[in-house]
Amino acid sequence: MIRHHPNTDLLTDYTVGSLSLAPTISVTTHLKFCDQCRDSVHSLKQLGGALLSDAEPETVSGDLLSQTLAKLDVESVTQSSAVDALADAQSTKCDDELKGIPNYLNKFLPRNGLSWRKLSSSVTVAPISVGETQYELALHKICAGGKTPVHDHHGVEYTVVLKGSFSDEDGMYHEGDFVVREPGDVHRPFATQHEDCICLSVLEAPIKLKGLGRVLNPFMKFQPS
Amino acid sequence: MALIEGQDWNALLQRVGSHQDKDAFSALFAHFAPLLKGFLMKGSNLEPEQAEELVQETMIKVWRKAPSYSPAQAAASTWMYTIARNTRIDWLRKHAKISQQTDELVAEELFDENEESSPFTSLIQTRNSKNIKDHLGELPQEQLQVLTLMYFQGKSGQEVADELSIPLGTVKSRVRLALQKLKLKLSPNGEGTEAYAQ
Numbered sequence: 001m002i003r004h005h006p007n008t009d010l011l012t013d014y015t016v017g018s019l020s021l022a023p024t025i026s027v028t029t030h031l032k033f034c035d036q037c038r039d040s041v042h043s044l045k046q047l048g049g050a051l052l053s054d055a056e057p058e059t060v061s062g063d064l065l066s067q068t069l070a071k072l073d074v075e076s077v078t079q080s081s082a083v084d085a086l087a088d089a090q091s092t093k094c095d096d097e098l099k100g101i102p103n104y105l106n107k108f109l110p111r112n113g114l115s116w117r118k119l120s121s122s123v124t125v126a127p128i129s130v131g132e133t134q135y136e137l138a139l140h141k142i143c144a145g146g147k148t149p150v151h152d153h154h155g156v157e158y159t160v161v162l163k164g165s166f167s168d169e170d171g172m173y174h175e176g177d178f179v180v181r182e183p184g185d186v187h188r189p190f191a192t193q194h195e196d197c198i199c200l201s202v203l204e205a206p207i208k209l210k211g212l213g214r215v216l217n218p219f220m221k222f223q224p225s
Numbered sequence: 226m227a228l229i230e231g232q233d234w235n236a237l238l239q240r241v242g243s244h245q246d247k248d249a250f251s252a253l254f255a256h257f258a259p260l261l262k263g264f265l266m267k268g269s270n271l272e273p274e275q276a277e278e279l280v281q282e283t284m285i286k287v288w289r290k291a292p293s294y295s296p297a298q299a300a301a302s303t304w305m306y307t308i309a310r311n312t313r314i315d316w317l318r319k320h321a322k323i324s325q326q327t328d329e330l331v332a333e334e335l336f337d338e339n340e341e342s343s344p345f346t347s348l349i350q351t352r353n354s355k356n357i358k359d360h361l362g363e364l365p366q367e368q369l370q371v372l373t374l375m376y377f378q379g380k381s382g383q384e385v386a387d388e389l390s391i392p393l394g395t396v397k398s399r400v401r402l403a404l405q406k407l408k409l410k411l412s413p414n415g416e417g418t419e420a421y422a423q
């Protein structure tokens with residue numbers, strides 16, 4: 001039973017597409033476990049559909065339809081199956097210990113396999129690069145019974161439990177749980193005794209721009225000229 | 226009336242998917258292209274030509290993805306909104322050249338929306354769409370403004386706060402009040418239930 005969820009503010013940012021890559025991936029990963037949040041996101045998308053239906057129409061150029069129709073003929077329908085094939089191919093390269101995590105994540109994992117690096121005696125980390133610098137996306141593995149070093153957060157951190165469970169001072173987190181740690185939170189997670197815990201984590205890079213206490217949404221930096 | 230229309234769009238979209246029916250596609254285009262253009266341009270700094278480029282990309286994706294459309298999973302407008310949102314995200318990323326590395330990562334893969342729908346879900350959908358229809362017109366201007374900025378322009382709560390020079394907390398409470406007024410079915414899980422306690 002999933003007890004820890006993204007809140008409505010985060011789900012709204014997610015739904016309208018204002019979260020950047022890594023946080024979006026973490027929320028989608030949670031949705032793979034959580035029917036209720038998936039329903040909430042669907043509700044929020046329905047609102048998007050209603051706002052679209054109620055938008056003030058703007059006349060489009062007279063030939064836009066014919067141009068679009070002309071392009072349909074050269075479209076091939078094989079694209080989406082190519083994506084699935086890619087995901088399948090990659091899933092076969094997964095480490096055994098990652099069996100059972102959502103297939104959705106496979107496409108983001110490095111093609112040559114994950115490179116796990118020791119953070120402490122009981123914690124290893126494998127970075128995942130999706131090409132953005134504002135957030136660090138990674139898998140963390142805590143050995144059964146292992147404790148992580150006490151750490152605090154300079155930026156916000158989202159964690160989704162993929163396998164096993166861990167605890168900290170505030171509670172216990174199981175598969176699918178979505179845990180948010182705000183800047184300034186100090187905690188010391190430890191895995192449960194009988195099994196390793198694997199998490200997907202998104203950490204806001206500890207870079208503070210002066211006079212701008214947050215990271216700009218990369219989608220919005222673009223100003224059409 | 227609007228409900229009947231809505232069902233028409235669902236049926237047309239299915240026809241595009243099952244028969245590659247260009248007449249059905251043209252009818253959808255005639256209705257949705259101007260809405261999409263209006264939706265994309267409202268308050269944004271997109272040029273009309275750029276908005277039309279996005280409209281075209283969206284409609285081409287509609288054609289390509291229509292075979293996977295199921296009215297049991299989403300109303301046509303919800304489905305179109307999702308495709309328009311993904312198209313805009315990809316378009317902005319492509320033009321901002323944020324990263325060469327992830328050029329192949331598209332929004333559709335990030336959101337991965339091939340969701341299964343349960344009877345429970347479709348009940349929620351029906352209720353949501355009635356509630357939204359009944360109450361959208363009643364929203365105070367300040368709440369509608371915040372929703373419009375977020376949905377139409379893809380702005381985060383923080384970006385809306387910056388643009389309107391109001392605290393982030395005010396943006397959040399306007400969104401939550403609006404969602405309450407619309408009686409949108411949202412899971413109360415993980416909430417700091419202040420907005421739901423009222």
